[in-house]
Amino acid sequence: MDLASLCNFNKTLLEEKIKAIINKDPNLPEHYREHLSQLLFSSGKRIRPIFTVLGSYFGNADQDQVYNLAAIFELIHTASLIHDDIIDKAELRRGKPTLHTIYGTTNALILGDYLVSLCCETVSNFEFEEVYYNDFHLTDLCRSEITQQRLLFNFDITYEDYITKTKNKTALLIAASLLGGAKLAGVDEKTLKKLYIYGINLGISFQINDDILDFTQDTTHLGKPNGADLMNGNITLPVILALKDKKIKKHIRNLSKQSPIEDFNYCINYIKNSKWIKKSHRISRKYLKKAKKAIKGLKHDKKALLIEILDMLDKRTH
Numbered sequence: 001m002d003l004a005s006l007c008n009f010n011k012t013l014l015e016e017k018i019k020a021i022i023n024k025d026p027n028l029p030e031h032y033r034e035h036l037s038q039l040l041f042s043s044g045k046r047i048r049p050i051f052t053v054l055g056s057y058f059g060n061a062d063q064d065q066v067y068n069l070a071a072i073f074e075l076i077h078t079a080s081l082i083h084d085d086i087i088d089k090a091e092l093r094r095g096k097p098t099l100h101t102i103y104g105t106t107n108a109l110i111l112g113d114y115l116v117s118l119c120c121e122t123v124s125n126f127e128f129e130e131v132y133y134n135d136f137h138l139t140d141l142c143r144s145e146i147t148q149q150r151l152l153f154n155f156d157i158t159y160e161d162y163i164t165k166t167k168n169k170t171a172l173l174i175a176a177s178l179l180g181g182a183k184l185a186g187v188d189e190k191t192l193k194k195l196y197i198y199g200i201n202l203g204i205s206f207q208i209n210d211d212i213l214d215f216t217q218d219t220t221h222l223g224k225p226n227g228a229d230l231m232n233g234n235i236t237l238p239v240i241l242a243l244k245d246k247k248i249k250k251h252i253r254n255l256s257k258q259s260p261i262e263d264f265n266y267c268i269n270y271i272k273n274s275k276w277i278k279k280s281h282r283i284s285r286k287y288l289k290k291a292k293k294a295i296k297g298l299k300h301d302k303k304a305l306l307i308e309i310l311d312m313l314d315k316r317t318h
């Protein structure tokens with residue numbers, strides 16, 4: 001079973017809400033709208049909207065409003081991916097050519113900016129400021145990218161640097177999505193706090209898993225080249241751990257933007273088959289345990305669902 005089915009998530013309703021938001025501007029040239037639609041309806045996992053809907057299960061909320069908020073979280077995530085793919089010079093996203101490779105960087109940038117603005121406008125139209133801005137700071141998301149750029153090919157990056165960046169890059173948006181749905185449903189403060197800590201730890205684990213998959217998964221399943229993070233100079237957890245390994249640390253430290261592909265492939269293949277992948281999995285699991293601990297005292301019949309999600313993420317292979 002996938003996360004959407006487990007959470008009884010209404011994909012059609014989410015898509016209706018996304019369409020309504022991107023269709024509301026009569027002045028947006030049709031070809032831009034088409035580019036946006038193609039990206040927004042191209043097999044994304046809808047993780048953030050699912051968490052918004054999940055949060056709403058802890059109280060009583062108007063489902064229409066919940067899915068409107070869920071759509072906004074998906075749009076802001078998509079905007080960040082448009083920018084991220086430009087920065088990473090990524091040619092593939094979800095197995096398909098990225099927006100900037102098809103329509104050029106200028107058009108992709110304009111569309112990414114447009115989506116960010118559209119989100120801000122929609123948040124105020126729906127009077128969602130309280131559930132959106134209080135727990136989600138777009139600057140933190142941007143700061144994660146600033147940190148990532150500052151630390152490119154910096155092999156002195158610490159575990160703490162990595163976790164802070166990971167929290168800002170992925171966990172905050174997931175936690176805010178969950179909390180937003182819960183707040184719309186009128187959930188009490190104590191429960192909100194537990195859900196937030198659950199979301200943060202789950203989000204960190206989710207990104208660590210993504211960083212592991214970047215090494216271990218084949219290109220077809222990954223929808224992008226294997227080892228792309230390291231090739232871009234993005235030092236993720238498996239690399240940070242492998243930097244303690246006498247057999248590979250020199251090779252890793254010698255890598256730079258100018259290194260030949262063979263040098264990258266040597267390190268990528270070593271890390272992929274090393275104990276550092278297992279160790280990264282153990283750390284990822286540690287965050288899942290923290291998430292479980294956060295909801296220990298929670299008394300609600302949907303708590304079982306939160307635990308099932310953690311079990312599912314533990315077994316995640318894509």
Ligand code: FPP
Binds near residue numbers: 076080141
């Ligand atoms: C994917 O990381 C990137 C993110 C989750 C966030 C990127 C954030 C920005 C570019 C800041 C600007 C944001 C906005 C909304 C203007 P990844 O490259 O590790 O993952 P990938 O393998 O899916 O590309």
Ligand code: MG
Binds near residue numbers: 084085088090
């Ligand atoms: Mg990327």
